Amino acid sequence: xxxxxxxxxxxxxxxDVLMTESxxxxxxxxxxxxxxxxxxxxxxxxWEAIDGSQNQAAIIEHLQRTYQIGADQCAADVTExxxxxxxxxxxxxxxxx
Amino acid sequence: MDITSDIRLNSxxxxxxxxxxxxxxxxxxxxxxxxTEPDIHxxxxxxxxxxxxxxxxxxxxxxxxxxxxxxxxxxxxxxPQDAVPFLLGSCLGxxxxxxxxxxxxxxxxxxxxxxxxICGRSGAGKSTTTxxxxxxxxxxxxxxxxxxxKEDPHFVQPAFPTANFSRETxxxxxxxxxxxNDPVTRQGKFTIETGHSFENRPIPLGGIIAIERTYGxxxxxxxxxxxxxxxxxxxxxxxxxxxxxxxxxxxxxxxxIAQDVPLYEIMRPHxxxxxxxxxxxxxxxxxxxxxxxxxxx
Numbered sequence: 001x002x003x004x005x006x007x008x009x010x011x012x013x014x015x016d017v018l019m020t021e022s023x024x025x026x027x028x029x030x031x032x033x034x035x036x037x038x039x040x041x042x043x044x045x046x047w048e049a050i051d052g053s054q055n056q057a058a059i060i061e062h063l064q065r066t067y068q069i070g071a072d073q074c075a076a077d078v079t080e081x082x083x084x085x086x087x088x089x090x091x092x093x094x095x096x097x
Numbered sequence: 098m099d100i101t102s103d104i105r106l107n108s109x110x111x112x113x114x115x116x117x118x119x120x121x122x123x124x125x126x127x128x129x130x131x132x133t134e135p136d137i138h139x140x141x142x143x144x145x146x147x148x149x150x151x152x153x154x155x156x157x158x159x160x161x162x163x164x165x166x167x168x169x170x171x172x173x174x175x176x177p178q179d180a181v182p183f184l185l186g187s188c189l190g191x192x193x194x195x196x197x198x199x200x201x202x203x204x205x206x207x208x209x210x211x212x213x214x215i216c217g218r219s220g221a222g223k224s225t226t227t228x229x230x231x232x233x234x235x236x237x238x239x240x241x242x243x244x245x246x247k248e249d250p251h252f253v254q255p256a257f258p259t260a261n262f263s264r265e266t267x268x269x270x271x272x273x274x275x276x277x278n279d280p281v282t283r284q285g286k287f288t289i290e291t292g293h294s295f296e297n298r299p300i301p302l303g304g305i306i307a308i309e310r311t312y313g314x315x316x317x318x319x320x321x322x323x324x325x326x327x328x329x330x331x332x333x334x335x336x337x338x339x340x341x342x343x344x345x346x347x348x349x350x351x352x353x354i355a356q357d358v359p360l361y362e363i364m365r366p367h368x369x370x371x372x373x374x375x376x377x378x379x380x381x382x383x384x385x386x387x388x389x390x391x392x393x394x
Contacts, residue, residue, distance in 0.1 A: 018345060020326070020352040027323045027352075031344050034330060038323035 005056050005079050005086070010094040012052030017090045030089045037088060042067075046081050052094045056082065098189070098244065098254065104177050106185065107280070109257055121192055123184050125177075126168035128160035136340040144338050149191040153183055161188050164195035182282065185257065186241070190335030193244055194343050199350045200334040203243040203305070204260070205253065206230040206383075207296055211303025211390065212253045213383050214243050216332035219284065221308040222365065222375060225266045229376055230383075232270065236296045242334050247350055249357045250301040258295035261286035269372070304359040304386035306379055307332060314364045315371065317378040319385070325355040328362060359386045 005011075016031040026039040028047070039047055045067070049059045056078060064074040085091040100109060102123035132150050135143035142151045151159040156179050157171040167188045171177050193200040203214040204227035215230075217223035224240055231237050239256025246252040261282050267274060267289070275287040282288060307320075307328045320328055329351040330336060339347055361382035365371050 016341075018348045020348065022323075022326060022352055022355050023321045025322045027326055029326065029330075029348055031341060036323040036327045036330075 005082055007057035007060075008055050009082075010052065010055045011050045011082060011086065011091040012094040013050060014090060014092050028090055032089045035088050037085070037090065042077050043081055046078055047085070050082070050085070050091055098192075102184070104181060104184070106181060107259075109185065121165055121167070121189075123167045123169065123188075125170065126160075128158045128168050128170055130158075137338070139337070142338065144191075144340055146340050146342050147195055149195075149338050151183070151187055151191070153187075156180060156183060159183060159188050161191040161195070164192050167192070187335055189242065191338050194335070194338055194347070197247075197343075197346050199245040199247065199347065199354065201243045201245065201305075201329070201332050202241065202334045203332060204240045205238040205243055205256075207236045207238065207300055208234070208303070208383060209387060210300065211387070212238055212243075212300040213303050213386065214245075214253070214305045215308065215379065216305060216328070217308035218310070218332075221310055222372070223308055224260055224262060224286075225269070225372065226308065226375055226379055228260065228262065228266065228270055229372070230379060231294050233376075233380075236294045237291060238296055238300060240291065245302060245350075245354065246299070247353060249353070251354060251357060252299040253302050254299050255295070255297045258291050258297075259288050260291050261288050263287075302354075302358050303390060304361070304382070305329075305354075306361045306363060306382050308363045308365055308375065310367050311364045313366050315366055315374065316364050317382060318362045318364070320360040320362050321355070324362075325360045326351050328360060329354060359389050361385070 018029045018031060020027050026044050028037045028039065045063055049062060060075045060078045063078065064071055099120045100106065100123065101120055103125055104123060128150060132143045132145055132148060135145050137144040142149060147163050149161045155172060156175045157169055160168045167184060169180055171180050190200055201214060201216055203216040204223045205212050205214050206227055215223045215227045227237065238253055240260035242256050244254040263286050267287065280288040333347060363375055363378045365375055
């Protein structure tokens with residue numbers, strides 16, 4: 001079960017993440033856990049959007065507009081995948097300004 | 098890898114000229130008790146980017162430095178020969194990491210000018226599988242570790258002309274039973290010389306097969322993406338020595354290998370006699386990999 005992230009949560013990539021392209025897919029590795037994650041189309045878009053400044057609500061709105069997908073579906077995809085990235089130690093909550 | 102050593106290394110040939118570039122030295126000395134500000138600190142080892150200190154209880158301490166030197170001291174209750182498996186195992190693994198090379202826990206079979214690596218954790222059956230594949234037609238670059246070049250074609254360096262077999266495997270291969278004088282590993286396996294089937298020259302990598310123990314699942318799968326990279330990481334020899342900087346370099350190496358050569362996985366259930374099934378899968382995988390290479394030429 002994944003914990004829902006609040007819309008105001010801002011995530012940033014950690015220093016412990018490595019990224020590569022392998023046979024046309026993007027693969028992330030956490031140096032802390034040694035776990036690997038393969039990014040599909042939406043996963044890659046969410047990963048790209050996590051930049052340490054946009055909060056979850058802004059990312060959902062941006063992806064919804066860019067890819068013309070339903071608001072509920074987009075919100076579910078973003079929060080679920082972001083929570084997975086957080087659990088794997090690939091992203092962390094950004095410190096408040 | 099060329100080695101000069103002040104301990105006799107049994108079947109490993111020594112290099113007469115120790116000043117030759119790239120030569121590794123094994124020397125008795127006084128390794129430190131610990132490293133200053135290590136990046137990794139565990140009870141049995143600590144590591145920084147260019148040095149690793151390994152402590153083996155009842156054997157000794159090993160200080161591996163700059164990809165070229167291992168300074169060791171043997172505990173009072175041990176003999177210098179007790180240090181040899183660790184010099185040629187863990188220490189060599191650390192040296193290869195320091196040289197920014199790729200080293201897998203793998204045995205190998207050479208067919209038609211390509212080498213196919215068989216990876217597996219202890220007990221997965223890589224040595225037994227490889228010995229049967231070599232017997233069926235082929236040669237080998239070694240039984241336990243494989244050092245892979247970083248550029249395509251990825252040449253694999255010859256390791257050592259020995260293999261470690263259980264008594265059961267020796268029976269299955271129709272080989273003579275060991276005598277009391279034959280060396281025995283800590284896992285109770287017998288170290289046998291592979292002289293006649295050993296290739297002492299680098300050979301381009303044709304592909305990699307990983308044997309994974311499972312509970313019930315049995316299949317042969319072509320790996321790609323994250324699964325391929327994860328498999329290469331899992332079977333990287335002494336990966337626990339990789340500091341953050343070394344892990345970044347290794348990750349780049351795994352990515353390159355996964356792009357350049359095919360990887361297969363054989364799922365092998367625990368508690369069943371599956372040797373023949375694994376051999377059939379391995380032969381099929383090698384055939385597929387050879388076909389892929391022919392199609393790419």
